[in-house]
Amino acid sequence: MEMSPHQPFITTKLDEFVRWAQASAIWPMTMGLACCAIEMMSIVSPRYDTSRFGAEVFRSSPRQSDLMIVSGRVARKMLPVLRQLYDQMPDPKWVISMGACASTGGIFDNYAVTPVDTILPVDVYVPGCPPSPDALIYSLMQLRREIEAGGKANVLARNA
Amino acid sequence: MLQAVGGIIAGMATTLKYLFKKKSTIDYPREPYPHPERFRGVHELRRYDDGMERCIGCELCAVACPANCITVIGAENDPQHPTAPGERYGYRYEIDMLRCIFCGYCEEACPTDAIVLTPRFDIADYTRDRLIFGKDKLLVDDPFTQHLANTESAFKTEPGVAPPPSGGAP
Numbered sequence: 001m002e003m004s005p006h007q008p009f010i011t012t013k014l015d016e017f018v019r020w021a022q023a024s025a026i027w028p029m030t031m032g033l034a035c036c037a038i039e040m041m042s043i044v045s046p047r048y049d050t051s052r053f054g055a056e057v058f059r060s061s062p063r064q065s066d067l068m069i070v071s072g073r074v075a076r077k078m079l080p081v082l083r084q085l086y087d088q089m090p091d092p093k094w095v096i097s098m099g100a101c102a103s104t105g106g107i108f109d110n111y112a113v114t115p116v117d118t119i120l121p122v123d124v125y126v127p128g129c130p131p132s133p134d135a136l137i138y139s140l141m142q143l144r145r146e147i148e149a150g151g152k153a154n155v156l157a158r159n160a
Numbered sequence: 161m162l163q164a165v166g167g168i169i170a171g172m173a174t175t176l177k178y179l180f181k182k183k184s185t186i187d188y189p190r191e192p193y194p195h196p197e198r199f200r201g202v203h204e205l206r207r208y209d210d211g212m213e214r215c216i217g218c219e220l221c222a223v224a225c226p227a228n229c230i231t232v233i234g235a236e237n238d239p240q241h242p243t244a245p246g247e248r249y250g251y252r253y254e255i256d257m258l259r260c261i262f263c264g265y266c267e268e269a270c271p272t273d274a275i276v277l278t279p280r281f282d283i284a285d286y287t288r289d290r291l292i293f294g295k296d297k298l299l300v301d302d303p304f305t306q307h308l309a310n311t312e313s314a315f316k317t318e319p320g321v322a323p324p325p326s327g328g329a330p
Contacts, residue, residue: 046183046184046185047184047185047186048185048186048188049185052185052187100227100258100259100260100261103258103259103288104256104258104259104288105259106227106258106259106261107226107227107259107261109228117288123286124284124285124286125258125284125285125286125287125288125291126284127257127258127260127262127283127284127291128262128281129260129261129262129263131281131284132193132281134188134193134281134282135281135282135284137188138188138281138282138284139284141189142284142285142286146286
């Protein structure tokens with residue numbers, strides 16, 4: 001985005017503008033899977049307040065949401081449900097894998113708890129058990145950085 | 161009628177009260193969150209004051225870890241140029257941050273207080289590979305915060321518990 005010094009115009013590239021728009025309103029989906037969801041809920045509380053980044057609207061429908069926060073362990077029974085919800089989300093869409101269980105399985109070493117990146121393309125991994133709300137907000141910052149840099153699955157090339 | 165107006169006034173009084181109260185929102189990316197003193201975040205491996213590594217490769221942290229996220233491979237010290245005081249040192253030290261549950265058992269198990277949990281939390285990343293922290297990321301020259309040096313766990317490192325810092329076989 002550039003301010004013209006002599007004329008009352010702001011010029012920008014469409015691509016940059018779209019990225020700015022995408023990064024400024026990441027609406028998460030109302031989906032809590034386990035104890036990490038408690039920390040996820042508190043990011044909209046006054047103390048953490050993600051409405052500062054335009055991400056406070058937890059939409060109850062996957063059709064209206066941009067971001068899936070996989071907050072908690074994903075049981076084997078839940079995997080197809082999760083995939084279906086992800087497929088119902090409109091492009092562009094992002095996934096945050098929140099906490100140890102969703103990212104790798106964490107302390108669970110059994111058949112039932114599956115890392116979520118076996119079925120979904122995860123954008124940001126958040127370590128912690130559970131991650132504190134500030135760690136989740138940091139991951140939101142990371143996601144915004146990724147969107148603004150242009151690396152995004154399904155729309156632009158994913159940066160490895 | 162009068163009752164309804166009274167209700168509105170009472171309601172607006174609450175609004176007015178919160179309008180002048182201090183805001184509870186913390187402006188995070190510009191301003192850090194205040195954490196409790198014993199907040200457990202990202203690990204770090206400490207050194208002694210003379211630059212020797214504290215880790216002696218005993219793998220007690222790996223045994224204590226409930227998530228099995230720590231990998232330690234110890235090796236014999238070179239007697240001429242020891243990496244850690246004593247016979248052995250941690251040749252390889254890796255923590256899978258995504259598997260870690262930040263319980264602090266490794267910190268408790270460590271006989272030399274080499275591994276310490278810091279209040280750092282901002283390590284969210286884009287790939288799983290980058291969140292496996294090796295010695296290059298864990299080993300630090302100076303502790304993350306000074307207040308950690310004053311917590312109980314650091315008190316245990318008084319002479320008598322830690323091996324002599326000058327190296328050589330005890």
